[in-house]
Amino acid sequence: MLAAAVSACNRHQSALAPFGEEAASTRALTIVLLVGAVVIAALVAGLMQHAIRTPGGRLTHRQGMRLVLWLGAIVPTVTLFALLAASLPLMRPAPVSAADLRVRVEGEQFWWRVAYAAPGTSPVIAANEIRLPVGRTTMFELDGGDVIHSFWIPGLAGKMDMIPGRTNTLVARPTKAGRYRGVCTEFCGLSHALMAFDVIAMEPAAFDAWLTAQRRPAPPPAGRGAALFARYGCGGCHSIRGVGPDSAIGPDLTHIGSRRTLAAGILPMTTANLAGFIRDPGSTKPGVRMPAFPHMSDADAVQIARYLEGLK
Known part of the structure; x- marks a missing residue:
């Protein structure tokens, strides 16, 4: 079971591998609560075992009531207040200034x-x-x-x-x-x-x-890929700053070539993946609002993809 749990962990998308202050605080709080839960569970199990093995009549009614008072009311109340006191500072919003x-x-x-x-x-x-x-x-x-x-x-x-x-x-x-x-x-x-x-x-x-x-605009369009981008009307949804009018319908493509992934983190940024997504985005992302271009040839899609890859 432990090996199966560890196999699901990674360093780039895990709350247990923090790279920010809030996530680190959350992990610390999680560890404290987990250790506390384990200790309480162990104590309860120990009491159960002791009660089972103890002969009847060893505990008077007065002693039993005192045990219920301490273990059922006082200790849990003190423990919960201690946890609350430790948690409240972690819940305070971080300060923000106008320069941030x-x-x-x-x-x-x-x-x-x-x-x-x-x-x-x-x-x-x-x-x-x-x-x-x-x-x-x-x-x-x-x-x-x-x-x-x-x-x-x-x-x-x-x-x-x-x-x-x-x-x-x-x-x-x-x-x-x-x-x-x-x-x-x-x-x-x-x-x-x-x-x-x-x-x-x-x-x-x-x-x-x-x-x-x-902040810099894209370089002036050149080559067949840029002409095909304009001919197929891609600029009607996508902005490339410095090239044609701006559009806020689809993602900004001004520096798309500098991104590592395509289609919102789904595909590696390669010419083949970019060309395939241009022609038929729905095959990669069902329900996406970007229209397909079934009439676009593979060669045209590759030319547009190479043009976009050059926008660093």
């Missing part, structure tokens, strides 16, 4: 719209990937674009619902660089289980450089 990074995330069917808002700068729009600076506080502003979703990065912080028309906030502070994974934990449609995202915690200097690079 804001990351707005909207859950869509079935992908993630992401906007970074650093103090004194215009927002940077991205999708299906979240990057965070280590050692800095980040406030997530969470909203549901269509139906209720739930935002969870197990190693960073707790879950938070994303409700259309209402903005919920979640404060987090990464403590360790690395690549992790987040998921949607509220059933939101056919491809709910296919709605994930990469989380990259970066050193502050690297994050600042990355955010500066993300």
Whole structure:
């Protein structure tokens, strides 16, 4: 049983492998409660065994009532108050200042719209990937674009619902660089289980450089892939900053080539996967709102995919 439980653990999507302060506090509280539960269960089992083996008549009514008072009322009350006192400080919201990074995330069917808002700068729009600076506080502003979703990065912080028309906030502070994974934990449609995202915690200097690079528009379109992207009307739903009009229907593709995954964390970012998803996204994500292009040739899809891969 232990081997089966351990085999289900990983380091990139586990609340037991924290890379944020809140997740670390939650794990510590979990361990304390687990140890306490085991100790209490062991004591109760020991009392049961002692009671079974003790001959009848050894305990008077007065002694029995005293035992019930202590073990049934006083000890549990003191224990519960101690646990409450230890838990309340962990439930206090983390402080946020005006200088902290804001990351707005909207859950869509079935992908993630992401906007970074650093103090004194215009927002940077991205999708299906979240990057965070280590050692800095980040406030997530969470909203549901269509139906209720739930935002969870197990190693960073707790879950938070994303409700259309209402903005919920979640404060987090990464403590360790690395690549992790987040998921949607509220059933939101056919491809709910296919709605994930990469989380990259970066050193502050690297994050600042990355955010500066993300502000730059895409290079001028060149080659057959860019012409095919325009001819098939892809720009009607997807924005590529600096190339044609902006559209907020689908994910922003300005720097899609720099992302490791495709289709909200489901597929590796390769030419073949990108071309296949362009032609028939529903075969990968049932219920997705992106239309299929059955009339598009494989060669055209590959050309568009190569163009998008070059948008770093």
